[in-house]
Amino acid sequence: MVLHRKRLSDGLTVTQKVFVRSRNGGATKIVREHYLRNDIPCLSRACKKCINIVVPDAKNELPVFVLSESPQKLVDGRKHYVVLDANIVLQAIDLLENPACFFDVIIPQIALDEIRNVSYPIYTRLRTLCRDSNDTKRLIIFHNEFHEDTYVERQSDESINDRNDRAIRKTCAWYGEHLKSSGISTLLLTNDRGNLERAIKEGLDAKTLAQYIELLPEAEEVKDALPNLETFSSREKDVEARSEFKFPDYYSTARVMGGIKSGVLYQGSVQISEYNFLEGQVSLPNFTKPILILGQKNLNRAFNGDQVVVELLPQTEWKAPSTVVLDSEHFNVNDNPDGDENQNEREDAISDKQRRLLVQDAIQTQKSGKVQPTARIVSITRRSWRQYVGQIAPNSVDLQNGGTQNAFVILMDRSLPKIRIHTRRARELLNKRIVIAVDSWPDTYKYPLGHFVRELGEVESVEAETEALLLEHDVEYRPFSKKVLECLPVEGADWKAPEDLSDPEATAKDPLLAKRRDLRDKLICSIDPPGCVDIDDALHAKQLPNGNWEVGVHIADVTHFVKANTPLDTEGAERSTSVYLVDKRIDMLPMLLGTNLCSLKPYVDRFAFSVLWELDANANIVNVDFTKSVIKSREAFSYEQAQIRIDDPNQVDELTQGMRALLQLSIKLKQQRLDAGALNLASPEVKVHMDSETSDPGEVEVKKLLATNSLVEEFMLLANQSVARKIYEAFPQTAMLRRHAAPPATNFESLNEMLQLRKGMSISLESSKALAASLDRCVDPNDPYFNTLVRIASTRCMMAAQYFYSGAYSYADYRHYGLAVGIYTHFTSPIRRFCDVVAHRQLAAAIGYEPLDLSHRDKNKMEFLCRNMNKKHRNAQFAGRASIEYYVGQVMRNNESEETGYVIRVFHNGIVVLVPKFGVEGLIRLENLTDDEQSAEFKADEFKLSFKAKGSEKIKDVFVFDKVTVQVKSVLDPVTSKRTAQLLLR
């Protein structure tokens, strides 16, 4: 089809873009008008012409000329700019960000579009890089698609990629011609063989990434960060690394879409088992239980968390979930990074009709027996690849070899395979935590290919380990940017709440001040863990003349400082939560707010958002009122101090009386809650004491709970419920809420089976009340800890609570199962949780304090917000636990001891033991249990592992829930150089 350009006016021509969109099997021909202009500048300071054609943009600003007039010289002395194609950016974004190379870079718009389609994270990184590097690296986007001279029309029989490559070549040629007089040459970088050959044929100066790096003066420094790809140049060289081994090919998109539509293929996200990296599960809506995926071939290169498409395997291959523990660190330890081994391939073809019958069988089977339907992965829709932290496996490195070599990197996340990297510094990097990026996983490679990004430091050093776990849990820990800090009050730490709320000068600055209530006369105090600096909440209680109690919960007024749609707001929403590590806190909001201006510190005036109830003597709500306020906390107690003060009969002042009243009311509230069926679950939480001088971990202690803990907790729960009801009333579609779904019975199946078999007990799932009662009945008179153990196990069977907006579920599903309340939200910790910030804004709008920002009234935006909150919240929890685990490991390093433990899982080749004292659980492998591995016998239906005990001929039986004595010591795993608690049975 002939396309023609039509001149509309001077400098503006129109042409057509035509393409076919196939979607859901249909084919739509789409025609778009495309406008071309002649006022797009080259943005080079060396150019004398473009300055005459530029026009201001919508903001009336002229484009900034970024590219230097004297750019970097290559080793041959030429001054140069580089034009990148999309793949170079996608593969080598780390290199692009490296301050040592890549100056004066031109990114054609067509490449940028492609990058956005392939990987949005890389796109945003590139955008940030372009925005922030004007003075240092100088990257620009050239809008070649809209430039009259560089726009190319697609030719018939030309693939879109070829057309885009041609557009990029045209851009490069245009720059070359345009800047000819200035003596700057323009290089084209591409790793695509066809593009490279065509470019050279057209007379362009084209290079592969590797060739280009060689030409740079600082080649040696950056060579290591080159991505490890199966490029056409390496393919021939690397032939020995590939062998007969081959993963099955992925299905074509047409097949995947057709299969999903006709119900023979299913899409879901794969979850790799934490005990066995060759076993995955995919939860699918059609099936009651997750579908199993067993083995390397069936997993077909999927990573934990990838979006995949699966196909059921024939019935003969259905299996029970594996009872073997397997992790990548100990699997094929002796695999050579330079070679891969053979495996046999078996093909079986079944038609779709048979497959549909298979689905029926699969659903039936799930309901009954032990054997589970299995499936294989036939396509990966979206990769979950990010940067990973790991360390080089020492035995994969040839110490004699000083040059570049292949090495395996074992990742911290045990459910991931090891990564093959190509590095010159393998020897240097031994015993270091390093960050790597995954590049590709061609079907002929047994392990994915990646490249080195940077090193974090020595294994086991606090800095390296802390950064590693923050990176691993996707926690943003970089300092707040300038833009964010600019949103803080200009007065800084000197900010003060106005003395008089009707002071005309103050009200002129803040017109909403008049709506604030002055509560500075109330006797308010805060009760927090010792050493707490971000005080979210404070309380007061006062008896009213009618005998009822006025109780107030006062929450830091964060939204007074964090206004919607500011960079500060965006950053807070992105972080979503503060992260608490043993020795470090990663704040959601800048320090100035969190620990000073918002924090309800004692003896100073602070803004607050108050919930005021009138409660009767039985803690029933008579009346509730919400108001923005200004308060003055009289004292900041720690839990212990508060307890002492309440218990001290000599203290009879009003403040103490108020606290006593609060305590009495809270006990009644708690009883009401428990009567309604609230759960009392447990987790093996421990606290690490740090030596205050050296910051070395001293000892580990299991967290203790005081009555004052639950005092604060009860009133926070009450406030959260009251607020939830109020904001739901005001915003029935977008109220920010939190729910906790009832656990499905299947989650408890295996636990119940164990309890039934071993102790003759069971957990009832009819309601949360029944569950709570049955948990109370799970008592072993000989072992007081047993009940806690059951509670810990039950916690793991529960669903996770989640943030949601009210329009996402029906009212019946708002229920919070664990707390046994009908509607719930988070309102009381706005300094460290973003949900609370949103709840504050919605409550402020509900009481007519200020109008609600549109973004909190938009379902899509709320959906996005909730999803991010849930993710970050989970990550923060994991990061916190990982931090504790690390420190516990460090503590145990110094004190080896014998402790009581409980067997919580039994495998074919090992048992998992929980040690309550340290809150650690560890696997004891069969080889450490017995000298004679052949003697071991595993009975899955009895949860029993029998083996000959070490050093004796007697057969020892170990059942699940058995109380055992174990020797706990911390060892450095020689393969992974990871310190783990090693347990040995005594």
Next chain:
Amino acid sequence: MVMSLTEKRYLQESLLSKPPVRPDGRNAEQFRPIEIFTDFLPTSNGSSKIVASDGTECVVSVKCKVVDHAIEKDLIVVDVDIAGRRDDSPLVQEISSILNRVLLLQTDQEQLRLTKKYSFKLYIDVLVLSSYSHPLTLISFAIYSALNCTQLPTLISSKDDLDVAELPTFHDYDMTELNIAVPIMFTLAICGQNVIVDPASSESDVASNGILVTWYNDKVAAPVRTIGLNEEYTRGINPQSLADSIQLIEALAPKVLGALDS
């Protein structure tokens, strides 16, 4: 144009004379000049515009959709819209029913088959912008030209999807030419013993009957039928006229197709 009784009488007599004397001086087998433009609508898969010398103008656009041919049996649908006529007027209904029938009956729908499950369905939209004589011949020429320049998306997924389901996926740019034999239709006016092609509006007004002849795959094909051109003068036809018409078209059609294809 409205003629007086005398004018009509005069015209009728001249057409009855042997050979017929046509008001514009044409021979019995001569067409008026027409102009055809093809493939001018970018968003449709095929298009044509035909303009006759009397000002009759007709636009045809062809669009396609992927359908499951087990569910949708009719793979071609023609929709006719004549400016100034209601959709339920006899003329519009007659033309659209003839066209739908002819295209469904005569064309080889195998050509539209994509895979074992899916086919293209063609939607042919006919818009007659202005008409001064019976528009069927022109519409049929326009459809013929439009279908012959129709480009359909190219299938890149596999053709056999019966056992292993696949959703058809298409190339994002390349199109394949629709290769399909299209029937064309001629209207002839009968004036006594004479048969004349392409009757002008005045000729239609006095013709004693009209005959529709379909030409498909190098021969006359069904339907061949009478077609009312006016209400005053219509009477039965002589079988000889039918034979004459067919003979005339057999001689004429290859030349017309030659002109349309060039």
